[in-house]
Amino acid sequence: NAGVTQTPKFQVLKTGQSMTLQCAQDMNHEYMSWYRQDPGMGLRLIHYSVGAGITDQGEVPNGYNVSRSTTEDFPLRLLSAAPSQTSVYFCASSYSRQGRNSPLHFGNGTRLTVT
């Protein structure tokens, strides 16, 4: 099992450019989520999904879109990058049963710089 695979590991964008951060898991997890990690702050939830076709907003969703067309994939889209989106992004997944989740499995992160 590869676990949770995130690509790319590093990315530099100019303000206004768009890009998609990829996240894939091979554990048949229902729950997938995206977080950003900024210096001095805890991880913050951007968007999450509890299954194919179902997504919802987290604490800091503005400027980001997601979709979940398959159980395996949960891409995060930045439509028009801003310097405030410079951060390290993590994708995570877990089993989800009746509102309860199992321990999270994290990807290795994507370091994004917006100039």
Add this chain to the structure above:
Amino acid sequence: KNEVEQSPQNLTAQEGEFITINCSYSVGISALHWLQQHPGGGIVSLFMLSSGKKKHGRLIATINIQEKHSSLHITASHPRDSAVYICAVPLFSGSARQLTFGSGTQLTVLP
């Protein structure tokens, strides 16, 4: 909304020392997570617990639901334990779908 506080923010210990990291939260929860972030940035889940105590090797996690407090203990600490330790709880009571995270405890174990 749940608020999470971790202490201490930074901790330096000598190899072999017993380590305690604390996590307090404000709203009743179904389960609490302890995570470890390696110096290279990768994050792994250490424990998910809803009551009592769990042990894995030299790591022990305890939770007191009434006090809204959890501790992570490391016995016989080693330099390879140097990492950031993060606790996480549901953002809202009754929902495990949205987690809120503490800002982490940076642990450095010196040889």
